[in-house]
Amino acid sequence: MALVDILGYSAGAITSLTFLPQVIKTWKEKSARDISLLMFVIAAINEVIWIAYGALLDNWVIILTNAIVLSMSSVMIYFKLSYR
Amino acid sequence: MALVDILGYSAGAITSLTFLPQVIKTWKEKSARDISLLMFVIAAINEVIWIAYGALLDNWVIILTNAIVLSMSSVMIYFKLSYR
Numbered sequence: 001m002a003l004v005d006i007l008g009y010s011a012g013a014i015t016s017l018t019f020l021p022q023v024i025k026t027w028k029e030k031s032a033r034d035i036s037l038l039m040f041v042i043a044a045i046n047e048v049i050w051i052a053y054g055a056l057l058d059n060w061v062i063i064l065t066n067a068i069v070l071s072m073s074s075v076m077i078y079f080k081l082s083y084r
Numbered sequence: 085m086a087l088v089d090i091l092g093y094s095a096g097a098i099t100s101l102t103f104l105p106q107v108i109k110t111w112k113e114k115s116a117r118d119i120s121l122l123m124f125v126i127a128a129i130n131e132v133i134w135i136a137y138g139a140l141l142d143n144w145v146i147i148l149t150n151a152i153v154l155s156m157s158s159v160m161i162y163f164k165l166s167y168r
Contacts, residue, residue, distance in 0.1 A: 021120040
């Protein structure tokens with residue numbers, strides 16, 4: 001596999017996990033006062049656009065990566081509305 | 085421009101702005117207790133990989149988008165370490 005492919009797959013894999021530490025922290029501490037609701041709403045809308053883009057290109061890496069981030073963004077929106 | 089291109093450019097543009105509401109909120113409120121430091125450290129490392137990927141592909145959309153997100157992630161790491 002070429003370096004460029006290794007970098008691309010690594011970046012995609014890490015992207016899908018970026019929100020995980022925030023989800024775990026907020027779930028444990030039941031506090032989301034300092035979290036921006038707008039950030040995760042923008043992220044969620046953006047993931048839907050990325051998934052549509054991936055679907056049109058029939059690119060399952062884009063679809064799956066963004067589906068994972070969309071699910072975590074949705075959890076953060078739920079946490080923010082629940083814990084405030 | 086085809087629908088797939090419009091979706092791709094829209095998603096890229098929105099991605100670069102995702103962290104902005106969090107930067108503004110944290111800057112205004114001077115409080116980052118509920119923010120996950122690990123999330124923004126992972127994001128920053130990931131942006132560096134994305135920028136290297138974009139550089140190898142000579143793709144300036146990838147480079148610029150991720151340079152903007154890297155700068156915002158760096159600001160959030162600074163805020164988190166400053167305000168706690």
